[in-house]
Amino acid sequence: MDAKAPITQDVMTIPRKPVEGKPNLVGLTRSQLRAALIGHGTPEKQAKMRVGQIWQWIYQWGVRDFAAMTNLSKAYRAQLAETFVIETPEVVSKQVSTDGTRKYLVRIAGGHEVEVVYIPEEGRGTLCISSQVGCTLTCSFCHTGTQKLVRNLTAGEIIGQVMMARDDLEEWPVPGAPKDETRLLSNIVLMGMGEPLYNFENVRDAMKIAMDDEGISLSRRRITLSTSGVVPEIERTANEIGCQLAVSFHATTDDIRNTLVPINKRWNIEALLDALRAYPRGRNSERITFEYVMLHGVNDSDEDAQRLIRLIEGIPAKVNLIPFNEWPGAPYKRSSNNRIRAFADIIYKAGYASPIRTPRGEDILAACGQLKSATERARKSRRQIASEAGL
Ligand code: SAH
Numbered sequence: 001m002d003a004k005a006p007i008t009q010d011v012m013t014i015p016r017k018p019v020e021g022k023p024n025l026v027g028l029t030r031s032q033l034r035a036a037l038i039g040h041g042t043p044e045k046q047a048k049m050r051v052g053q054i055w056q057w058i059y060q061w062g063v064r065d066f067a068a069m070t071n072l073s074k075a076y077r078a079q080l081a082e083t084f085v086i087e088t089p090e091v092v093s094k095q096v097s098t099d100g101t102r103k104y105l106v107r108i109a110g111g112h113e114v115e116v117v118y119i120p121e122e123g124r125g126t127l128c129i130s131s132q133v134g135c136t137l138t139c140s141f142c143h144t145g146t147q148k149l150v151r152n153l154t155a156g157e158i159i160g161q162v163m164m165a166r167d168d169l170e171e172w173p174v175p176g177a178p179k180d181e182t183r184l185l186s187n188i189v190l191m192g193m194g195e196p197l198y199n200f201e202n203v204r205d206a207m208k209i210a211m212d213d214e215g216i217s218l219s220r221r222r223i224t225l226s227t228s229g230v231v232p233e234i235e236r237t238a239n240e241i242g243c244q245l246a247v248s249f250h251a252t253t254d255d256i257r258n259t260l261v262p263i264n265k266r267w268n269i270e271a272l273l274d275a276l277r278a279y280p281r282g283r284n285s286e287r288i289t290f291e292y293v294m295l296h297g298v299n300d301s302d303e304d305a306q307r308l309i310r311l312i313e314g315i316p317a318k319v320n321l322i323p324f325n326e327w328p329g330a331p332y333k334r335s336s337n338n339r340i341r342a343f344a345d346i347i348y349k350a351g352y353a354s355p356i357r358t359p360r361g362e363d364i365l366a367a368c369g370q371l372k373s374a375t376e377r378a379r380k381s382r383r384q385i386a387s388e389a390g391l
C-alpha cells in the first residue's frame with residue numbers, strides 16, 4: 001500500500017430504528033431519549049423527569065419491561081410499551097472455560113454475530129467488548145482482521161453487551177438490598193472485535209452510558225479503550241470519553257510495524273507517539289498501556305526491548321506483553337517463555353511496569369486476537385494471510 005493511501009473503512013451503517021418494529025431505547029443518550037419521548041407524545045415539561053426515571057429503570061435496575069416501571073402511571077407505561085422496546089443483543093451461545101472465563105456469542109440486527117468475553121479475577125472482573133463486526137484493519141497476527149465482513153455496532157449494541165453480561169452474572173441490584181461494592185463486572189476493556197476509534201461516536205455514547213452516575217456507574221478509570229493507532233481520534237478520546245488508553249504498539253521500527261499493524265503506513269510510530277505524549281492524564285497513576293504481542297523471531301529481541309524504551313521515554317507508560325495466541329492458519333509463533341521474561345526484564349529495569357498478560361480462556365478460543373464469529377465463512381486463505389504478512 002502506498003504510504004499516503006488512506007485506510008478505507010468500507011463499513012456498512014444501519015439505521016438505529018429497524019425498518020419494521022419499534023425503536024429501541026437502549027443506547028440513546030439522555031438528549032436522544034428526551035427527543036424520542038417528546039416525539040411520541042410526552043409533554044415537554046415532563047420530559048426531563050421522565051428521562052431520569054426511565055434511565056434509572058433501564059441502567060440502574062436492569063428493567064426490560066415497561067410494566068415494571070412503577071413510578072410511572074399505568075397509562076404512560078402502556079403508551080411506552082406500545083411505542084418502544086428495551087432490547088439487548090440476543091445470546092446465541094455461551095461457553096465457560098476451565099479458568100472461569102465466559103465467552104458469549106451474541107447476535108445483533110442483520111443476523112451478525114460478535115463475541116464478548118468475561119474474565120473473572122480476584123475481587124474484580126473484566127468484560128472485553130466488541131465495537132465492530134470484524135475489523136477493516138488487517139493486522140497480520142489478529143484473527144479478527146481475517147474476517148471480511150465489517151459493520152459498526154450501534155451504541156445500543158455496545159452498551160447492550162454490558163447489560164447482557166450483567167444479566168448473566170445476575171448483577172443488577174435488588175431495590176432495598178444493601179449496596180455491594182465488590183462488583184463482578186468492575187472493568188470494561190474495548191479489546192474485542194473491531195477498531196473502536198473507527199466507530200468513535202457510538203463507542204463514546206455507549207461508554208458515557210456505562211459511566212453515568214445514575215446507571216451502571218463505572219468510573220472512567222475502569223474503562224480502557226485499545227486502539228491500533230487511529231491518531232486523529234486519540235485527542236477526541238481524551239476530550240470526549242476520558243477513559244484509559246491502550247495502544248497496540250507491537251513493533252519498534254516502522255518497517256516491522258507496517259507489516260504487523262498496517263495502519264502504521266498511514267500514521268507511523270512518530271505520529272502515534274506525538275499523539276500519545278499529548279494524551280492528558282487525570283492523575284499520575286493514569287498511564288498509557290503499550291500492548292506488545294510477542295512474536296517469535298519477529299519483534300522479540302533484546303534490541304527491540306531497548307528500542308522500545310527509547311521510543312516511549314517521557315510518556316507515563318506501562319508495557320503489557322501479550323504472548324501471541326495462535327489460531328488456525330496464523331503465520332506466527334509465540335515467543336518462548338524465557339524470551340518473554342527476558343524482554344519483560346529489560347523493560348522493567350528501565351523503570352516501567354511490564355506485566356505479561358496471562359492468556360485466559362484459551363480452551364474456548366476466547367483469548368486476545370482469537371475472536372472471530374464461528375459462523376463467519378468469508379475466510380481468507382492461509383496463503384493470503386501469509387502474503388499480507390510479508391512472509
Ligand atoms: N482493534 C483494537 C482492539 C482489539 S484487539 C486494537 O487493535 O487495539 C486487543 C489486543 O489484542 C490488541 O493489542 C491486539 O493487537 C491484540 N491481539 C490481536 N491478535 C492477537 C493474537 N493473536 N494474540 C495476542 N494478542 C493479539
Ligand code: SF4
Pocket residue numbers: 135136137138139142143144145146192193194195228248
Ligand atoms: Fe483490528 Fe485490532 Fe485486530 Fe488490528 S488487532 S485487525 S485493529 S481488531
